[in-house]
Amino acid sequence: MACGRARGLGGGVVVALSLAASAGLLGCGRGENPPEGKGAQGATELEALRWENRLLALELELASRGSPYFLLDLEAHKLVLKSHGAILREYPLQEVLVRSRRLGGGRLRLWASLDTVWEGARVLPAVRRPRVIIRADTVTPPDPSGAVNYLPPTPEEAVPTPEAFRVRFQGGRGLLLVRGEETPPPSPSPQGFPGPSVPVPSAGKASGEIRRPGPLTRVSQWFRREPWRTDAISIRLALAPSDLGALYRSFPGGAALLVVSGRPEGRR
Amino acid sequence: MSGEGGLPLVGRRWGRILGRATKWWEAPGEDRRGLGGVPLSRRKVVAGVLLALGVGGSLWFAWGSTTYTPAELVAVRPRSIFSSGTSLGPRSSAGADGAGAPVSRVELERERRRLQAALAAHRPRGAYIVVDRGNNRIFLRKGDSLLLEGVISTGSGAVLQETTGQKRQWVFDTPAGRFTILSERPDPVWTKPDWAFLEEGKPIPTRLSERREYGSLGEYALDLGDGYMIHGTLYERLLGRSVTHGCIRVGREDLRVLVRHTGPGSQVFIF
Structure with a gap:
């Protein structure tokens, strides 16, 4: 209705038209299908529905790609690695802070970076895993007793958990992942029976102590993280050390990230 | 003071x-x-x-930044971000925003159901296996529930070069991607490929019977195709280390849980 009137006024009122256009879809929606409750509440519901549909459409597009992608829910403090819509790993977040530069359209860029997909993840410093090359003519027959001369390191030994690392995305967007507090192990269920989501204890846990990096290593890590290159939009996430290490060791390079900021109802 | x-x-x-x-x-x-x-x-x-x-x-103002918590972010965000996301990100083919987008609640709810169904069609039905190569961990999941977390061994990443004959080369990596369990074999027998002999410094046999090895793959083998399998091991002390030739070695108890919850057709995600 309101739309119709605004159009009826014709080309003279350009400002009114532009205002109507900016709020247009919502107003027209109200005219065709009036909400049951108050106007503002109905509008928020429509906003929420539109927001949900938009995120579903974005996730559907990511799921169709076939490669792993991340879903970062700022409000729920959760970073989830997914593929084809299925959860691969969940990383609970202890702290979330979103930072935008003041100049260079900082706020505009911030709004444009939320509820959208960040592309082309690049981990800094990159995880290095040197390959061992074995020449068949240098191989000696194994010890018949089954004794092993060389025991390769566990992932925790080969790539220790860093204090922090960065993930840079295209368009000056980035994540800074830092070491948070160690979370206590989950307490057993009060009934004494494991719940359906309680992990079954594994047969063998990885052994080997995690060594703290020395000062020289930490300085080189600082340089490799390139902290002097500040991102226009940066999200700082604090994770438990075990989660931080696990994420760092297996972060899929080039993965996309869908940043979910929060439902419109949160504004009320 | x-x-x-x-x-x-x-x-x-x-x-x-x-x-x-x-x-x-x-x-x-x-x-x-x-x-x-x-x-x-x-x-x-x-x-x-x-x-x-x-x-x-x-300089401080130019290089400085503003920091928000998620709650502050939602509070200060302009309303137009929610109502029309035309300037944000890629547009959906479904027209969730922009021109031709559904405008009434009924249309929006219909659109949501359609998108949810399309997304659910991508997800695996029943329990599925997730392999984290970077941490040598295996997970058994069903929907949003985690049924198992275990320590495994994955590909060593080593390269074996044949120096005589065909001068072949093998890279012992566990491949990443989505796989389907093709078959589930109890008491599997391993037919050793050429590289297994080269790696042991032994001549490659000509008879098939000389290639067969019993018991080394544990109680079960879940075939993922192209010679890659999820199987048991005789060397559980090596679990947690990257020592395999591309297969995924699992401890005995964990393997039994996997076999109980999955079967041919189940999905396996390796990342």
Whole structure:
């Protein structure tokens, strides 16, 4: 209705038209299908529905790609690695802070970076895993007793958990992942029976102590993280050390990230 | 903390610096000199300090940033972000925003159901296996529930080069991607490929019977195709280390849980 009137006024009122256009879809929606409750509440519901549909459409597009992608829910403090819509790993977040530069359209860029997909993840410093090359003519027959001369390191030994690392995305967007507090192990269920989501204890846990990096290593890590290159939009996430290490060791390079900021109802 | 005269206590060094500055400021014009003996008027000093503050402040503002918590972010976000996301990200083919987008609640709800169904069609039905190569961990999941977390062994990443004959090369990596369990074999027999003999420094046999090895794959093998399998191991002490030729070795108890919950057709995600 309101739309119709605004159009009826014709080309003279350009400002009114532009205002109507900016709020247009919502107003027209109200005219065709009036909400049951108050106007503002109905509008928020429509906003929420539109927001949900938009995120579903974005996730559907990511799921169709076939490669792993991340879903970062700022409000729920959760970073989830997914593929084809299925959860691969969940990383609970202890702290979330979103930072935008003041100049260079900082706020505009911030709004444009939320509820959208960040592309082309690049981990800094990159995880290095040197390959061992074995020449068949240098191989000696194994010890018949089954004794092993060389025991390769566990992932925790080969790539220790860093204090922090960065993930840079295209368009000056980035994540800074830092070491948070160690979370206590989950307490057993009060009934004494494991719940359906309680992990079954594994047969063998990885052994080997995690060594703290020395000062020289930490300085080189600082340089490799390139902290002097500040991102226009940066999200700082604090994770438990075990989660931080696990994420760092297996972060899929080039993965996309869908940043979910929060439902419109949160504004009320 | 305060001194005798009610003034705040400062360090002796800072007190000396403050005293010198006061003396310098109160000195007559000809005695007030800067670095290199250049005469400085009070006006020049004030102008210099103001200029330094201005330049410093501008730089601080330009390079500075604003920080928000998620709650603050939602509170200060403009409404137009929710109502029309035309400037944000890629548009959906479904027209969730922009031209041709559904406008009424009924249409929006219909659209949501359609998108949810399309997304659910991508997800695996029933339990599925997730392999984290970077951490040598295996997970058994069903929907949002985690049924198992275990320690495994994955590909060593080593490269084996044949130096004679065909001069072949093998890279012992566990491949990443989505796989389907093609078959589930109890008490599997391993037919050793050529690289297994080369790696042991033994001649490659010509008879098939000489390639067969019993018991080394544990109680079960879940075939993923292209020679890759999820199977048991005789060497559980090596679990957690990247030692395999591309297969995924699982402990006995964990393997039994996997076999109980999955079967041919189940999905396996390796990342």
